[in-house]
Amino acid sequence: MKSVLASIVAVVVLTAFFGFAYPAVMTGFASVAFPNKAGGSLVDRNGEVRGSKLAAQQFTWPRYFHERPSGTAPAYNAGATTFLNLGPTNPDLAKLIASNAQAILKLEKPYNPGLTIHDIPVDAVVTSASGIDPDISPANAALQSRRVAAVRHLPLATVQKLIKENTDGRSLGFFGEPGVNVLELNLALDKLGGK
């Protein structure tokens, strides 16, 4: 009985401290020291929130770079992330890869006649883990660059330069893998103008 009472008091004390005081202090610190990051790294243009640097969003127009496939419902749902969970021997996985690859060939070939399925980097045909991976591989960006340059009537070199500028390298040059942030790249393209 004594330990029951002690436990009840402990629940109250520990919840007050670790459940309220600790996150409140951390939130206070975050809102002062890193307000944008703490709020979700939102991207603001002319006072309007256009997305987050950390979340993929749907791009289907040819003038934009496209994100990796997403397993969320609807796609790129930053309010309900999920893996796709298709196992390696699931027939649906083979179908999905094939149909994604065909769609890419159909989209890119007019601007890149020599393109074959062997040129498509793997990340372009399989889903990300979060469903909102904000990055594509540099290989995937290179694949899409001809289309974007042609549709926007920009020199290929300009688009390539923008890709480079919007590639997040490894943290501190060492940790993780490089990726091209699609939203930031597309915003940079829009800023440049062109159709």
Next chain:
Amino acid sequence: MNGQGIGQIVLYVVLLIGLGYPLGIYMARVYNDDDFATRGRFRWLGAIERGFFRALRVDGFREQTWKAYGKVTLVFSSIFALFLYGILRLQGHLFLNPDHLPAVASHIALNTTASFITNTNWQYYGGEYTMSYLSQMAGLAVQNFVSAAVGMAVLAAVVRGIARRSRDEIGNFWRDLYRSLVYILLPLAVVLGVILISQGVVQTFHAHATATTLQGAHQTIARGPAASQIAIKQLGTNGGGFYNSNSAVPFENPNGLSNFFEVLAILLIPAGQVFMFGKVVGARRHAWMVFAAMFSIFAIGLAVNLPAEQHGSQVLRNSGVNITQSSAQSGGNMADKEIRFGQANSTLWTVATSDASNGSVNAGFDAQTPTGGAVPLVNLFLGEVVFGGVGSGLYGMFFYIIIAVFIAGLMVGRTPEWLGKKIEAREIKIAALGALFVPTMVLTLTAVAIVTHSGLASIYNSGVHGFTETLYAYDSQSNNNGSAFAGYGATSFSASLGAVAMLFGRFVPLLAALALGGSLAKKKIVPASAGTFRTDGGTFVVLLVAIIALTAGLMILPALTLGPIVEGLMH
């Protein structure tokens, strides 16, 4: 092989030892120095500690027998379970619910309560769309601290029991709990939380944000007080994500650096506890050998998973797309993986989280290759003793050590000894129970789930892979890991069966470990003789790894054959 990726893994190991060692020495003092933080500049800390005990009306300095210690552990965990269940069921009527989420369904709430009380953090719920901020902060995140501290406290008591001689008591639960929370978990969580916030992990009380995308659509962006929770879910080997896709979600793990610190946090305390053990019992060389045994199994996991995933699945290779690793892509099996982590960091996380009973993920396991996915499956089955959960990992390893010295004793025909204490029938029985109970339960529950219609309803990928999903689910929950082949779905059947698995999987080994500590505390020290099997050399490492492989490894082999091995052959 990928030199950059290997470099990151090597640095990981260097930092794990470099930080884990001093942490272990520090933890040894925290638990065993009565005067820790009671004098000089830190007197105020001691005053707070005494205030805590006064509020609870307990004497934090009164020693307890293992039975008393175990009883308080159970009572405390039960009361907290009721409280957590209450919050989850009532969240719709409570405050800090800006997105107006309704009550968590009863079977999900039951499973989640068992999950967080037992340091498992299995997710049958989707964090951002099931849990209010109140449930996350005051319910789940509190348990991340508390369930971790319970495991750490029990380990501290068991280690004390090993170090003591001719004593009945093994310490005081309330003091060990308090010191785990305040002097170990809290400072580490604050440091890691600040690092994560600086890298872009969200930390806000504002509701979700709404964006107008460049193509004019609306996008909802879930947010919340995540960084403070992620810091402790990594450090406390909890693993329950703020978001459904866990640490794969950029808001939870935005870049390579945040990833490195999060994965380092998984093994930091468990590795440190090995050194703590060596310091407290005065057997540093022995502790290094235990570390070496753990590290070898860890390294084997890396060496199997990374090449398998980099090689990719058969379906990817047949499709014709480019999976070759180059400077422009990580390549390999990128299904349910993130660009910023690539193969090396996904492998490192997969192995660390499944060795450590953490269960957080930065990539989906369901989509891994048969060989790659078998690595976490086997790691779990070994009983989470390769570094393992905070506290529970090392006390689980003690069972295997006892069995190892027992078998060595049989070979030379002598009464086995460990650290100067005679290992007799009672200790061996306890160790056998501790080591074999959970694997037996995993196989039993998997069998139940495979032969019942209610069990089969949870399977997402049909055929052999569905068997693996089922096995993984009960493997993960029984061993209090929490990672998943996440296609496996929540029904009221699977949620209840899982809750049973988690509760028994936690508390049976926990009580066995306390009994072992109590039993060893009573013993006298016998001086080592020429016939004593040395536990501080390479032979012991080989024997220990072999014992783990033979007991748990052989038990899972038939099930592996039905799952990943068949799938690998079909593949």
